[in-house]
Amino acid sequence: MDEHCICQFVIFGSTGDLASKKLLPALYHLKCAGRLPPEMRIIAFGRRPWNDKAWQEFLKEQLEHYAEGFTADHFADFCTHFHYVEGEIHDPAAYQKLRKILTPKGSTEPDPSIFYLAIRPADFVPVVQQLSAAGFNKEADTRIVIEKPFGDDLESAMQLNEQLHRHFKEEQIYRIDHYLGKEIVQNLLVFRFANLPIEAIWNRNYIDHVQITVAESGGIENRAGYYDQAGALRDMVQNHLMQILTLVAMEPPPSLEADALRDEKVKVLRSIRPIPKSAVHAHALRAQYGPGVIEEQHVPGYADEAGVAKNSVTETFVAAKFYIDNWRWRGVPFYLRTGKRLPAKTSSVAIRFRHTPQQLFRETPIERIEPNWILLSLEPESLKIEIYVKEPGLEMRVRPVQLNASYRRDGEEELDAYEALLLDVMEGDKALFIRFDEVEWAWRVVDPIIKAWGREVDYIITYPAGSWGPDEATRIMDKEDQYWRNQI
Structure with missing residues (x-):
């Protein structure tokens, strides 16, 4: 491992949904793959009155349910890394107990550690304050990992950042967005910058528009308390979709070092044209799922979900249009779309090129040749170019064919996004983590929409669960021949 690798890992919220479904399985898979340092110590911090044995029973139950390839032998080996610490996150004595565990014998200061905050956002600041009071911020290599959401608007994000910086330096803060850990997202950079013919046409002269879609077939599950306050715009657009947009639109960085990469992403966000108050409805549409059918199962509408107010106007679907006012992208619309209870779980980038400048086949049975597409699917993984052949x-008739540029060969294992990002945290690589100015400018982009929708509390359009959203979602598109690309 790298000499900067940190081998003490503390999980706050170790019994919560995020830890059970994502974090613990990712650590388990890293152990099975031989990627976890043998000396790694993992501290599960929780308020349940458990000892190590009780924790291991809970851990086994979660991994049997959420971790692929679970075996008793691997589990027994995995358990040797763990120690459970009981404590309340607001109790200073619990942090002193933690400090004692993380301080090696013969030393008065704890070794550098990773503190993963898999907790609700309201608890970020109290935990950081307690860690600082216990002296964990003195070691420069100590790292704090924070999950989204980073605030719920621009003002709250600025306040959260100010509180974090009172106790820890920006270099110590890792804001995680698991979409950036997906290999196909990173492959987008290679596809663009390692292939000269692609980079040559990646601009307004050839591209008609860009679509970014993150669709979920599931509903809100047991997250009503959070989701009914956040909605799809805050939950998905401000972070996941904006991050993908920056990778599609950024200029080539001078290197793939963390700050060089993030500098280019910030330039994109700063170049997004502000949406005037009077133009919000022309640029963005929101909707909420009603009753419908998903995979032959009848499902309730959002307003009928447990914990959701009957008169809620929280959006579960967003379609929005943005323009990037720079030399490369001026005039090219970027359409972003996300929603719950859609027909499939999929994430994709669909790039449509302009029409050919001359219709050579007017005198033939060919009615019309559609433009070409580049189709990048993040989930499931694929990378295709759509062209026409006779x-x-x-x-003289034509049909579309897809050139499949998918990179994974048979037998090559896929590294989960969380697994990749956890390795980066351990090794101190921040390239795929979010700097605060990225957070700030992403909030600046969506804040006009948030404020406009915040004043509209009486009505929201609906779409049936199992559909691709409301028909009105096409109204934000610039041209009549533009349409949402649902199938990749």
Whole structure:
């Protein structure tokens, strides 16, 4: 491992949904793959009155349910890394107990550690304050990992950042967005910058528009308390979709070092044209799922979900349009779309090129040749280019074919996004983590929409669960021949 690798890992919220579904399985898979340092100590911090044995029973139950390839032998080996610490996050005595565990014998100061805050956002600041009061911020290599959301608007994000910086330096703060850990997202950078013919056409002269879609077939599950306050715009657009947009639109960085990469992403966000108050409805649409059918199962509408107010106007679907006012992208619309209870769980970038400048086939049975597409699917993984070829036969007819540029060969294992990002945290690589100015400018982009929708509390359009959202979602598109690309 790298000499900067940190081998003490503390999980706050170790019994919560995020830890059970994502974090603990990712650590388990790293152990099975031989990627976890043998000396790694993992401290599960929780308020339940458990000892190590009780924790291991809980851990086994979660991994049997959420970790692929679970075996008793691997689990027994995995357990040797763990120690459970009981404590309340607001109790200073619990942090002193933690400090004692993390301080090696013969030393008065704890070794550098990773503190993963898999907790609700309201508890970020109290935990950071307690860690600082216990002296964990003195070691420069100590790292704090924070999950989204980073605030719920621009003002709250600025306040959260100010509180964090009172106790820890920016270099110590790792804001995680698991979409950036997906290999296909990183492959987008290689696809763009390692292939000269692609980079040559990646601009307003050839590209008609860009679509970024993150669709979920599931509902809100047991997250009503959070989701009904946040909605799809805050939960998905401000972070996941904006991050993908920056990778599609950024200029080539001078290197792939963390700050060089993030500098280019910030330039994109700063170049996004502000949306005037009077134009919000022309640029963005929100909707909420009603009753419908998903995978042949009838599901309730959002307002009928447990914990959701009957008169809620929280959006579960967003379609929005943005323009990037720079030399490369001026005039090219970027359409972003996300929603729950859609027909499939999929994430994709669909890039449509302009029409050919001359219609050569007017005198043939060809009615019209559609523009070409580049289709990048993040989930499931694929990378395709759609072109047209002549159909066999005497008549001049064409059909679309897809050139599959998917990179994974048979037998090559996929590294989960969380697994990749956890390794980066341990080794101190911040390239795929979010700097605060990225957070700030992403909030600046969506804040006009948040404020406009915050005044509209009486009505929201609905769409049936199992559909691709409301028909009105096409109204934000610039041209009649533009349409949402649902199938990749």
